[in-house]
Amino acid sequence: MSLFAASARREVQLLSSRPWDAAMLTWVPLLAMALLCWIFSTGQPYRLPIAVWDEDHSSLSRQLVRMLEATPGLALQAQVVNRGEAADALQRMAVYGVVHLPPGMARDVKQGRGASITLLHNAQLATASSLLQRDLRQVVGTLSAGIEMQAAAKRGTPSQALQTRLEPVKTQLVALFNVSTNFEQFLAAALVPALIHVLAMTAGAWSVGRELRDRTVAQWLGAQASPTQVLSALLGKLAVAFAPLWAVTLACLLYLAQLRGWAVAGSMGWISAGLAALVAVSLAAGAALAGVTLSLRTALSGAGLLSAPAFAFSGVAYPLLAMGEGARTWALAMPYTHYARLQLEQWQMGAPVAQSLPVVAGLGLATLVLLAVATAGLARGLRLPQRWGGR
Incomplete structure (x- = not known):
């Protein structure tokens, strides 16, 4: 042998x-x-838990909350009422992020001053953090576009020109591999x-x-x-x-x-x-x-x-x-x-x-x-x- x-x-x-x-x-x-x-x-992370801290309590803020609930990548787990509850939820990792809607948001939007929506998140959890930012940008961008289109329509702007005026320069992202x-x-x-x-x-x-x-x-x-x-x-x-x-x-x-x-x-x-x-x-x-x-x-x-x-x-x-x-x-x-x-x-x-x-x-x-x-x-x-x- x-x-x-x-x-x-x-x-x-x-x-x-x-x-x-x-x-x-x-x-x-x-x-x-x-x-x-x-x-x-599962392939992709879905239903990442978030909380909403709504200090505006307007029809606009409620519409945004409904849009967040309808987003497949997000799951609204709680509504917090103050900074302490928001911090506690993040520290306990009960949620990955807290969306803060400031007081007077709807009023500022109607008066044309604009408003800022804040995402409080733990960037140490890089994947969850990036997915939350992506989904929130999409939701807020859709809401903002809808508000602008309504305002432009009231000013008499033709509907055919609305999309071009909102986004005169577009970005086309082409994924060659792992498209999904x-x-x-x-x-x-x-x-x-x-x-x-x-x-x-x-x-x-x-x-x-x-x-x-x-x-x-x-x-x-x-x-x-x-x-x-x-x-x-x-x-x-x-x-x-x-x-x-x-x-x-x-x-x-x-x-x-x-x-x-x-x-x-x-x-x-x-x-x-x-x-x-x-x-x-x-x-x-x-x-x-x-x-x-x-x-x-x-x-x-x-x-x-x-x-x-x-x-x-x-x-x-x-x-x-x-x-x-x-x-x-x-x-x-x-x-x-x-x-x-x-x-x-x-x-x-x-x-x-x-x-x-x-x-x-x-x-x-x-x-x-x-x-x-x-x-x-x-x-x-x-x-x-x-x-x-x-x-």
């Missing part, structure tokens, strides 16, 4: 005797991905591989570091193993982790593409290849950390440090080009950043395969380098039995 097959068989036997180790490669990733898909299954601005399409699909990146790097560090902790390195590799034999045994061990992690993630992406209806504009096969490269480089990185440090605890800490913030630096949530030089350099050093670009190009943009080819090639090259580092570290570790058994 080859060293690759023998190592793979040994790893399967170890996993079968340790159910929780096997769980981290099978049903735990599947459960975590199912939870992600369920969280974003659906969170499931861009965020859930991006978080699934980010999660597997964390799990795969942890699995690589754990599977190699476990041999060091249990003092079984010589049993696994052989006491006099050459670098080629070490590499073969390492590949056999990592292949056992690679297969379920890649398969579970691909199944989740296929669920989003086929059953949830987010059709892939480019090549699903190329996304699959990029995902395989991401899982491989993540496993190799974890193994390299364990091989270099010869410590399970240090390898796991390094895996968490490198993989956990990968999504934040990927450019999916915060624009990559808006980052500082140091942050952008760190982001470009992370494999997930490049995979995220490939997935966006192929899934939503329908980019040519040739445009994504450098990503797969780069991840493959990085995998080979990290495997070489892991192999060198393990070959060195074989000569240092005093380092075995550490946590």
Whole structure:
């Protein structure tokens, strides 16, 4: 039996005797991905709770309140009567925002002086805050346009000219990708591989570091193993982790593409290849950390440090080009950043395969380098039995 097959068989036997180790490669990733898909299954946030602080009590303010209630993105939860109640509702997070209608609003509008409607909101909750601002602008803009059109009609302005006078210059916004601005399409699909990146790097560090902790390195590799034999045994061990992690993630992406209806504009096969490269480089990185440090605890800490913030630096949530030089350099050093670009190009943009080819090639090259580092570290570790058994 080859060293690759023998190592793979040994790893399967170890996993079968340790159910929780096997769980981290099978049903735990599947459960975590199912939870992600369920969280974003609504697609867009609707019925965000707000409160209204109406100090005008006029027909105009009541009309505005009715329009707010009719907006799908908003849900009027309460009417507060003073600043204290408004502050309390926001601090308890019973509502995401409070709409303040000032006293004398209707009078000021009738006299042509205009009025200001204030939205009190917590900008720390960036998504909710931006959605509230968008919906309130639309409601107030519609109300203001209606008031202006009524006033212009009373002055004898022809109805055909009203729209042009209200908006002489128009803005046309054309969304090329993710037209519905659906969170499931861009965020859930991006978080699934980010999660597997964390799990795969942890699995690589754990599977190699476990041999060091249990003092079984010589049993696994052989006491006099050459670098080629070490590499073969390492590949056999990592292949056992690679297969379920890649398969579970691909199944989740296929669920989003086929059953949830987010059709892939480019090549699903190329996304699959990029995902395989991401899982491989993540496993190799974890193994390299364990091989270099010869410590399970240090390898796991390094895996968490490198993989956990990968999504934040990927450019999916915060624009990559808006980052500082140091942050952008760190982001470009992370494999997930490049995979995220490939997935966006192929899934939503329908980019040519040739445009994504450098990503797969780069991840493959990085995998080979990290495997070489892991192999060198393990070959060195074989000569240092005093380092075995550490946590």
